Amino acid sequence: MIVTRNLRKTYLLGGQEIHALDGVDLTVPEGQFLAVIGSSGSGKSTLMNMLGGLDKPDTGEVEINGQNIVKLGLRRLARFRNETLGFVFQSFQLLPRQTALGNVTLPLTYRRPSEPNAKDAAQAALEDVGLGDRMLNKPTQLSGGQQQRVAIARALVGKPKLLLADEPTGALDSKTSDSIMALLVRLSREGLTIVLITHDHEVANYADRIVTMRDGRIVEDVINEKAAA
């Protein structure tokens, strides 16, 4: 479960104050697939960075699984990201010189105590996203959709409680997007909590719940009946 209370964040941009987050209160129950939608500059990316512990709010709290991550030190935060979170990025962020398997294993190399079956876990994760036969390929030898599947496998390999996806289909064509979204829906059905950031309504429509942001505030919060059905 995710709870944010009165999150505020102000940036100074060219001497001008930008309210990236202007009092965001949001509760996401466990297992929900939430889409945050908004145009660029609406604060949705800032919100995701806060949830991922990559950025700190000026005021407010971010509670994930009962832990207020705003107060965590850098080391505990790194551990939190490693054990509780999985990130999926628009630009995949794969290490170009590593194989798919190497990329997926990466989060486990930072686990403490170290994971003895890291390779097996990475293989299982890659099979789970349908890439059992491409494990030793490098990212450049994979299509965009396959690369994003590798990235999702990397996010899943550490058995996270929460998957944060920032425009995961932003760099993909519509057909590939559909298959990636279908994969996320399946993961959600299996019980994973997902927060998806997008500006694309079509993509947002896969989620159980759609939150719309504008100028750092939540302006709409609806349950998506269509997806629930």
Place this chain on the structure above:
Amino acid sequence: MKLLKLALNSLLERKMRSLLTMLGIIIGVAAVYAMLVIGNGAKDQIMDSLGGINSRSISLSPNWTRGRASNRKPYRRFTESDVDQIRDIRGAEAVSGLVSSSESVVVPGTDSQTDIRGTDQDYLTANDMSLISGRGLVPADLEFSRTVAVLGSSTAERLFGKSYPIGATVVIKRIPFEVVGVLDKYEAQWSRGNDENDFIMIPRSTMRARISGDDWLVKNKVDNIQVVGETTESLTFIETEVDSILRRSRNLSAADAPDFRIFNFSANRQQRAQGQQMFTILLASIGVITLIVGGVGVMNIMLVSVAERTREIGLRMSVGARGSDILLQFLVEALVLCAIGGAIGLALGYGAGEFAERSSNVGNEAVLKIRHSAPTAMLAFGSALFTGVVFGFLPARRASRLNPVEALRHE
């Protein structure tokens, strides 16, 4: 282990660049090592000559007049009485006076010029020589000015070949001497180019009376005197005693300039060793400067590497890498770079040292001696690692302090 593999992979991905960066370290370590072994070798050479009797010896000689070489002569010669007084100094183990000249030596069938040394019973001790057969000189030989001779090993061989020389007669300047002893072969500390074993020892008194003649100014002349102390430390005391004895016999006050010289082998060697030390430091600092330049190259490349991999760093942080993990990753990379460079440099420095020694050969003797040693190698290799740590730290710290959000967005 994982970190090492990661670092190696990362370096192998950019072979050319890694190699060029390493070059600075390679040359630096090679220079440090080669300079150190050459310096150490030179120091050894000096210290070697300090071993044995030399470390306890002082040698006394009169000052000579200036002028054309053929006209030079001593201001005032030492005398038997000087030798006797010096022999009484506490701590003086052996005191040997010498009167020498080159004379014609005849045994049936040969006639040659040979170095004749008029000396005493202490000469063998003072020069670390030993007998191979017969006896040396004894005080009675001097007292009665006996015509006895002890032959150097080369002289014995040249004059008598394989036949037994003891009891035989050699004729020196038409005076027959009985051979009473033959010396063992003696290795000179430093050679003046002639055979150090080609000489004949006779009693000093006989030498003056029958061969060389005495000085017309002083009676019972002695050309120079060697003093061996019981220990190296005793030399200081002996030196001051010798100085006052000689000043007294020459009516010199303490303020007058002496007309004799006291040469202390040990002090002289130590001074040279110190000079050598400075030389070694100078040489090594050339290597160190090279190493620093190499280190700056490493830092430069690591900074480029960090900038290039900003996104990778951001990603690693987002999947749970701590700042210290990133710091270590880049530090190990710099270290591996320097370690490989250091190893290659060490091999190169070893080769360079060998090359320097061989190319300095004159005949069979290397003028430039080198000494390889594990501590020196470790020092040179360690300095490469140290360079890696020092110059790898800044880039690594910069990497570890990146903001993950910005790093991920980096193009």
